[in-house]
Amino acid sequence: MQDVYITGMSVMSSISAGSDVFWQALLKGESGVGPVTRFDTSWLPIHIAAEIKDFYALGNIRDAEKKELSPVATLGLSTARAALDQAGLLDAAGKNRFPEMDLLMASIHGDLNEYLTQCKKYWETNNTAEIKDIVKDTMVNNITFGFLNQMARRLGMTGYHGMNTNACAASGYAISLGVERIRQGKTALALCGGAEVLAEADYSGFCSLRALAAEACQPFDRDRRGLIIGEGCGVLVLESGESVKQRGIIPLAKIAGYGWSADAHHLSAPHPEGWGTRQSIVLALEDAQLEPKAIGGIIAHGTGTPGNDRTEANAFADVFGKQAIPVTAPKSMLGHTMGAASVIEAIIGILSLIHQTLPPTIHHYHTDSGCPIDVVAGKPRALQSRFCLTNSSGFGGNNDSLIFALP
Amino acid sequence: MDDIKIVITDLQMICPAGDKPELIFDSLLKGQIFLKKHEQSDDIMGGDGLTGRVEQEFKKELEGKGWRHHNRSALMACLAGKRIFKTRLSVDHPICQPENAGLVLAYNHNVFSEEVEDALAKKSLHLINPANFLTMSTNAVASQVSIYLNIQGFTITQTMGYLAGLESLATAALTLNSGRSRVVLAGGAEEIIPQIRYSTASYNRNVDQALLFSGIPGMPVSEGCALLQCEKGAPAKDQGRPARAVIRGFGMYFNPAPQSAHDPEAARQAIQKALQDAGIHPKDVGVVFTATNGNTMQDLAEARALYELFGEQMPPAFALRSTLGEGFHASGALVSALAVVCLEQGSLPPNQNLTGNEWIEKLNLSDQKRNHHARYALVMGMEHQYKSGALVLSVPTS
Numbered sequence: 001m002q003d004v005y006i007t008g009m010s011v012m013s014s015i016s017a018g019s020d021v022f023w024q025a026l027l028k029g030e031s032g033v034g035p036v037t038r039f040d041t042s043w044l045p046i047h048i049a050a051e052i053k054d055f056y057a058l059g060n061i062r063d064a065e066k067k068e069l070s071p072v073a074t075l076g077l078s079t080a081r082a083a084l085d086q087a088g089l090l091d092a093a094g095k096n097r098f099p100e101m102d103l104l105m106a107s108i109h110g111d112l113n114e115y116l117t118q119c120k121k122y123w124e125t126n127n128t129a130e131i132k133d134i135v136k137d138t139m140v141n142n143i144t145f146g147f148l149n150q151m152a153r154r155l156g157m158t159g160y161h162g163m164n165t166n167a168c169a170a171s172g173y174a175i176s177l178g179v180e181r182i183r184q185g186k187t188a189l190a191l192c193g194g195a196e197v198l199a200e201a202d203y204s205g206f207c208s209l210r211a212l213a214a215e216a217c218q219p220f221d222r223d224r225r226g227l228i229i230g231e232g233c234g235v236l237v238l239e240s241g242e243s244v245k246q247r248g249i250i251p252l253a254k255i256a257g258y259g260w261s262a263d264a265h266h267l268s269a270p271h272p273e274g275w276g277t278r279q280s281i282v283l284a285l286e287d288a289q290l291e292p293k294a295i296g297g298i299i300a301h302g303t304g305t306p307g308n309d310r311t312e313a314n315a316f317a318d319v320f321g322k323q324a325i326p327v328t329a330p331k332s333m334l335g336h337t338m339g340a341a342s343v344i345e346a347i348i349g350i351l352s353l354i355h356q357t358l359p360p361t362i363h364h365y366h367t368d369s370g371c372p373i374d375v376v377a378g379k380p381r382a383l384q385s386r387f388c389l390t391n392s393s394g395f396g397g398n399n400d401s402l403i404f405a406l407p
Numbered sequence: 408m409d410d411i412k413i414v415i416t417d418l419q420m421i422c423p424a425g426d427k428p429e430l431i432f433d434s435l436l437k438g439q440i441f442l443k444k445h446e447q448s449d450d451i452m453g454g455d456g457l458t459g460r461v462e463q464e465f466k467k468e469l470e471g472k473g474w475r476h477h478n479r480s481a482l483m484a485c486l487a488g489k490r491i492f493k494t495r496l497s498v499d500h501p502i503c504q505p506e507n508a509g510l511v512l513a514y515n516h517n518v519f520s521e522e523v524e525d526a527l528a529k530k531s532l533h534l535i536n537p538a539n540f541l542t543m544s545t546n547a548v549a550s551q552v553s554i555y556l557n558i559q560g561f562t563i564t565q566t567m568g569y570l571a572g573l574e575s576l577a578t579a580a581l582t583l584n585s586g587r588s589r590v591v592l593a594g595g596a597e598e599i600i601p602q603i604r605y606s607t608a609s610y611n612r613n614v615d616q617a618l619l620f621s622g623i624p625g626m627p628v629s630e631g632c633a634l635l636q637c638e639k640g641a642p643a644k645d646q647g648r649p650a651r652a653v654i655r656g657f658g659m660y661f662n663p664a665p666q667s668a669h670d671p672e673a674a675r676q677a678i679q680k681a682l683q684d685a686g687i688h689p690k691d692v693g694v695v696f697t698a699t700n701g702n703t704m705q706d707l708a709e710a711r712a713l714y715e716l717f718g719e720q721m722p723p724a725f726a727l728r729s730t731l732g733e734g735f736h737a738s739g740a741l742v743s744a745l746a747v748v749c750l751e752q753g754s755l756p757p758n759q760n761l762t763g764n765e766w767i768e769k770l771n772l773s774d775q776k777r778n779h780h781a782r783y784a785l786v787m788g789m790e791h792q793y794k795s796g797a798l799v800l801s802v803p804t805s
Contacts, residue, residue, distance in 0.1 A: 040530075042530075043530035043531070043532065044532060045532070099663075108544070108545065108546070109544075109545065116523075116524055116527075143515065143516075143566075143568075144515055144545060144566050145515070145566045145567055145568065149661075149793075149794070152661050152663055153663045154663075155663075156663045157661065157663065158660055158661050158662065158663060158676070159659070159660075159661070160659050161567065161659060161661055161794070162565060162567070162574070162578070163565060163566045163567055164563065164564065164565060165545040165546050165564045165565075165566055166546050166549075166562070166563060166564055167544075167546045167550075170546070173563060177563075177578070177581070180581050180582070180585050181581065183585070184581065184584055184585070186581070200527055201523040201524075201527065204523060204526060204527065204532060204535055205523060205535060205537075205540035205544075207532055207535075208532055208535040208536070208537045208540055209537045209540065209541070210537075260560070260561035260587065261506070261559060261560070261561065262510075262550075262553045262558055262559050262560065262561050262562045263559070264505065264553045264554050264556075264557045264558055264559045265554065266554070267541045267542060267547060267550055267551070267554070268541050276559070279506065279559075283587075394546065395541065395544070395546070395547070395550065396546055396547055396549070396550025396551075396553070396554075396562070397550060397553065397554070397562075398546065398550070398561075398562060
């Protein structure tokens with residue numbers, strides 16, 4: 001079985017773009033949360049989100065592409081190019097040198113804004129033939145997996161494509177499937193990640209669920225009020241040990257193991273005893289052949305909702321012991337980037353290992369007594385371990401845990 | 408040999424032709440067509456009213472559970488899964504325990520949009536029912552099935568257009584080979600919703616039928632669901648579940664080049680990859696289940712790829728969509744399930760809506776029922792002409 005390494009990665013988020021700047025912003029505890037600018041929220045009870053300020057911040061989207069790409073495709077393509085560049089997989093002309101590599105992406109809804117706009121347009125124009133043609137082309141680009149096609153075309157990626165929509169654990173599943181395809185020799189390289197932009201439909205839906213915080217996301221804090229929706233994209237280049245050796249590249253990290261589970265319990269509420277979260281962590285440890293004590297830090301799902309945080313914290317306590325391992329929750333800074341959350345938190349885990357430091361959880365003042373964990377609150381903390389764990393859960397009870405290791 | 412392979416041990420289909428595989432197969436053999444004009448439009452569609460019937464079947468059960476809000480694609484998948492597992496999974500279930508079961512479901516469309524659109528237009532949050540918001544989002548379909556059947560190993564929702572149902576079987580094989588699960592239900596589900604009709608309406612230019620290779624764009628929209636029970640051959644056999652078919656190989660290819668009409672590159676490469684993955688040659692393929700759906704460019708791209716590969720030795724081919732329509736994320740699974748039944752029965756249903764075009768003969772399509780025993784079947788999936796997938800299935804070896 002092939003070992004799986006990470007040889008490139010990049011991120012775009014509400015606090016910054018590119019891994020290095022992103023890391024500095026995380027250490028400072030910067031918040032990407034501000035007033036929603038994408039659409040009118042005057043009719044809604046909540047008005048904040050963690051929006052990306054500049055979709056072209058990485059400077060690798062050409063002017064012609066800016067006119068052609070949808071917002072999610074812009075994020076995906078820009079982040080992917082940066083990750084491929086770091087992995088040494090782009091040629092001098094900026095083209096992907098390994099077109100046959102896998103492309104496994106995740107998003108909950110792709111370019112939903114544009115998709116719904118087109119639906120409305122179609123409906124209002126009373127089915128004329130002219131509008132049908134416009135709608136058809138736009139639909140194909142904006143349907144959930146449309147951005148993956150837009151990315152693949154510009155990156156020249158001809159190999160296996162996978163598009164995962166497993167709620168807020170979606171990009172964790174995309175990474176895990178990439179790991180498995182490399183382990184089983186189906187491919188030597190896989191570009192895995194997730195991208196999400198703010199969609200009015202989703203935002204209003206979360207408002208209807210009363211799941212959003214009005215001011216701040218406060219994971220594991222006794223006064224937490226809910227999550228804040230965010231935008232983001234993260235991409236990892238996964239590579240087999242054999243390919244790493246052949247190319248003579250120094251990997252950033254190794255994926256030691258992954259675990260999956262399904263709560264089979266409720267469409268929005270986590271399992272009351274945290275069975276699914278605990279199960280995916282245990283399976284990840286088994287896959288990595290590690291004892292719990294080997295894990296030095298946890299990048300938590302930590303949404304800031306009462307139910308999720310309590311369930312997750314108790315699952316950590318069950319597996320690792322109460323207050324045993326430092327836990328940090330980046331959604332306090334980045335908001336909940338939905339389909340991109342798992343991969344962005346995976347990148348934070350890898351950066352934490354590389355720098356041997358865990359970034360802080362901001363807005364955390366008093367740990368909830370129902371969350372028996374050691375939260376890295378307010379300022380960064382040293383990480384003295386070769387291993388860290390990232391954990392994700394999604395509506396419907398989708399759970400995914402990943403263990404990263406220094407190579 | 409099959410002991411170490413991933414095999415299909417059971418399957419269920421729900422489509423405009425019915426909701427029992429054997430009856431569907433009989434109807435297809437008799438040459439029945441399941442496409443008709445939609446009541447409120449000129450669109451030719453398959454399955455109008457299908458999901459309503461499924462909903463009716465579930466009505467009492469749903470009321471009993473207090474499950475008031477649901478997604479009809481999920482109901483089709485729940486029904487198919489229930490018929491395979493018979494009862495909800497438990498620690499003493501005869502097939503497997505809940506944590507050893509997985510689900511890979513192809514599904515795409517967010518169907519909460521009408522309600523949300525209305526709320527956005529009127530700027531009234533009260534119009535959004537939180538329960539509907541939850542049950543109608545993309546991944547909620549697989550989640551509802553996992554809750555209903557108590558599948559606790561994992562659920563995966565994959566979207567990749569017309570070929571996603573086919574891809575779900577490849578993902579099932581991947582997860583079974585990883586040892587993550589013992590049994591995986593793989594397939595796809597899709598109901599006809601307004602958005603599907605919007606997005607594809609341009610293909611349905613008021614043609615009377617889905618005319619294959621006529622040059623007239625005429626892809627009819629349809630709906631349905633198929634789930635296939637996949638597991639490793641040896642343990643399945645030990646537990647009294649013999650293989651009905653073997654998953655031999657899968658290939659996918661995306662053609663990133665600027666698109667020209669009828670470019671066969673994606674289909675050609677996908678087939679070659681699938682054959683290579685299966686360890687077989689073109690001459691070994693005994694039957695082809697095409698992705699042909701009436702979309703002119705896609706059909707010709709596929710036809711050219713198949714003819715270039717097989718030439719005059721083109722094995723008999725069947726285009727299920729010619730009689731059922733295009734079921735999107737359900738199609739790949741429906742065709743794969745039908746391929747298993749055809750391999751078992753040694754018969755191939757007649758194709759429908761063929762027109763006098765050179766490709767009918769070149770692709771060995773026939774409007775007659777054929778008795779035909781094959782060992783290997785090639786099942787095609789096309790996401791327009793630029794992305795293609797191919798799956799190789801075989802009869803089990805004794």
